[in-house]
Amino acid sequence: MIKTCQLDLEKELVRLLDWLGGFGKDSEGGTTRFLYSPEWTEAQQGLENLMKEEGFRVQYDEVGNLFGRLEGTTYQNETVLTGSHVDTVKNGGSYDGQLGIVAGFLALKYLKETYGQPLRNLEVVSMAEEEGSRFPYTFWGSKNITGTAKRSEVENITDINGISFVEAMKEAGFGFRDESREIRKDVRAFIELHAEQGGVLEIEQTPIGIVQYIVGQRRFTIEVSGEANHAGTTPMGYRKDAMIAASRMITAINDIAVKYGDPLVATVGKVEVKPNIVNVVPGKVIFTIDCRHTHNNELVKATEEIQETIKKIAEQTGVNLDIDLWMDAVPVPMDERLVKMFQGQCEKNDLSYKLMHSGAGHDAQIMAELAPTAMLFVPSHKGISHSPIEFTEPKDLAEGVKALIGVLFELGYKEEL
Amino acid sequence: MIKTCQLDLEKELVRLLDWLGGFGKDSEGGTTRFLYSPEWTEAQQGLENLMKEEGFRVQYDEVGNLFGRLEGTTYQNETVLTGSHVDTVKNGGSYDGQLGIVAGFLALKYLKETYGQPLRNLEVVSMAEEEGSRFPYTFWGSKNITGTAKRSEVENITDINGISFVEAMKEAGFGFRDESREIRKDVRAFIELHAEQGGVLEIEQTPIGIVQYIVGQRRFTIEVSGEANHAGTTPMGYRKDAMIAASRMITAINDIAVKYGDPLVATVGKVEVKPNIVNVVPGKVIFTIDCRHTHNNELVKATEEIQETIKKIAEQTGVNLDIDLWMDAVPVPMDERLVKMFQGQCEKNDLSYKLMHSGAGHDAQIMAELAPTAMLFVPSHKGISHSPIEFTEPKDLAEGVKALIGVLFELGYKEEL
Secondary structure (H helix, E strand, O other): OOOOOHHHHHHHHHHHHHHHHOOOEOOOOOEOOOOOOHHHHHHHHHHHHHHHHOOOEEEEOOOOOEEEEEOOOOEEEEEEEEEEEOOOOOOEOOOOOHHHHHHHHHHHHHHHHHHOOOOEEEEEEEEOOOOOOOOOOOOHHHHHHOOOOOHHHHOOOEOOOOOEHHHHHHHOOOOOOOOOOOOOOOEEEEEEEEEOOOOHHHHOOOOEEEEEEEOEEEEEEEEEEOEOEEOOOOOHHHOEOHHHHHHHHHHHHHHHHHHHOOOOEEEOOOEEEEOOOOOEEOOEEEEEEEEEEOOHHHHHHHHHHHHHHHHHHHHHHOOEEEEEEEEEEOOEEOOHHHHHHHHHHHHHOOOOEEEEEEOOOOHHHHHOOOOOEEEEEEOOHHHOOOOOOOOOOHHHHHHHHHHHHHHHHHHHHOOOO | OOOOOHHHHHHHHHHHHHHHHOOOEOOOOOEOOOOOOHHHHHHHHHHHHHHHHOOOEEEEOOOOOEEEEEOOOOEEEEEEEEEEEOOOOOOEOOOOOHHHHHHHHHHHHHHHHHHOOOOEEEEEEEEOOOOOOOOOOOOHHHHHHOOOOOHHHHOOOEOOOOOEHHHHHHHOOOOOOOOOOOOOOOEEEEEEEEEOOOOHHHHOOOOEEEEEEEOEEEEEEEEEEOEOEEOOOOOHHHOEOHHHHHHHHHHHHHHHHHHHOOOOEEEOOOEEEEOOOOOEEOOEEEEEEEEEEOOHHHHHHHHHHHHHHHHHHHHHHOOEEEEEEEEEEOOEEOOHHHHHHHHHHHHHOOOOEEEEEEOOOOHHHHHOOOOOEEEEEEOOHHHOOOOOOOOOOHHHHHHHHHHHHHHHHHHHHOOOO
């Protein structure tokens, strides 16, 4: 049993989230903390000082990922890592990303205070970037830890103000990773605690979600070409209405997704109609499909069925169809042993949990390439995320951190890994 | 039998359409001739001179409608009127509107040359405005002839450059109609020849359409409100996807229109999705419905069925619905006797014709308030209209004018009206 004082833990979590959210507080009441901005630098420096005060050994890597370490007494070449990303979206809230850093910090602080130095290194990481909100590049932090970020991918990109990635990085005091150097071999596990960013845990009144898979995603752009015509003088039988064809396709896509059932989701989020005039039969409709699943074979099967179906509808309605698959990311399973370890900790500590998947992307899916990885969710009120009003009950935050503490203890303080 | 020289008539029609289309020739190869613009004034003056050269008695009314008259020998208080509007849309072609003026002019010229002065007045009118392309007001020309245009409706409107309607009118040398004065009582018939602006005549290889009805129109804006959610983390069962609901509605509207069959048409031309982002479940969709029919009871019945159906879909899909009916124009029947007269003329002259309706609005629907009215269509190549590439075969133009000549002869040169 983890013997934390529940109220103290809740209070500390809320206090640290508020404090960290204050770096980059924007005029609309949210937090805007873009990679390598002054607010970002201040946040990392604030965390650096916080960790130092607790006696953690603090270190930045070349690109600005910040690590705070409790040194292991016995297995000094073995590290258990926990944390998340410090950057935010524009006008974001106080949970996305920074919750994982604050949770990791408090877990290590509690463990050190309660059990002293661990057998192997315990590290909390405040990763430089995940959101892609400033520059058109995501997972810059975790992809530099795993060595998959390439210098060439960011050398020519700029932010909305024309400031180049490289210039901003230099300005903040960082530079490229030495790509010839080997990546870290000491990491034995990575654990990320994150807000769910969906409404399932709240609806099911469960404080903890143990992630088994991060979904794969396939995204398409569909172009439906019919014939623009006068809405008054073109009889129904003489039309090639792109919007009617698109509506039948969108309905069919939804029916297929519902038929497959969880964990498949398919969304038509963006629809553009041309010429988009009240008295003109639409000549063209361009829409997107975002399809996700935890298992790649099912994801491929579903998207193939979707493609076959919309092709049939195009034939039936006499429109032309162009299908462009522009994102194809495979699902990432979390480590089964770590999942079981979390289940065990929840059961031992009377914490109710749900085995689930993550429908959103996270640093954990990148880190899984480096080491056995696990992810823990706490509820997002009404599923709201990327908003100043994102919120998790302090009680649920504390239960998530208790589960994290339990697993970090197992991994850091026991001989067997 | 109308003994025109077919080739001369074709040549004259093409020459005059080209000549008139030259007033307001724009940089994109079309004609842009907005109400009260310098190009508009030049076109009216050009037509004035043309009519004078043929010995027509020429007169403008207060707002700038131009009339050219062949005086009747016997019934000088009775006038048969033909013509259409001289204004164009932005980057329009050489047929819409000006064809009716050129056709009327040539018909009167032919009749005068062949049969001399008529028993009652024959007049061709070049109406000031129909399109509403410069100012947000349509049918300014015909509504001033029928006395339904009100000073108050245009007093506060401006064009896109901020020039007021009143200022532009004054600048062109015109002013408001004296609303206390009675409207013309001498008009015994109005006949408008126009390009179809649809593809029916071409598809059915028929040179002449005799219009029986100008359709009524009901237009709606439909707002569908669901819930915007994360496309990855919101299972299908937890969604209120406004786009799925809207797609089912749009499909159902089309199915209802097809079920009713001609002459009903229903079009969803404009669709806006919010927030319209690839990875967000749409929270709101706003779309328009444009529904038309030749008979008001059928139009009302169809639109009521549409409303009931989309309400049911809203209930089934758990979204909120707001329905706004913002246009409700009743159908206008053409004069049955004139329709029969055109049928008779076509048959006598071996011209193949189709009894049809107009799916678009025309000056004829306004003029029908004043006098028995008829409309004649000639084919629009591929149904194209409001474009520099709108086109009608010269042969078809000539056949339309022959039918017009035949009916104007019946109305103008025979004792019985």
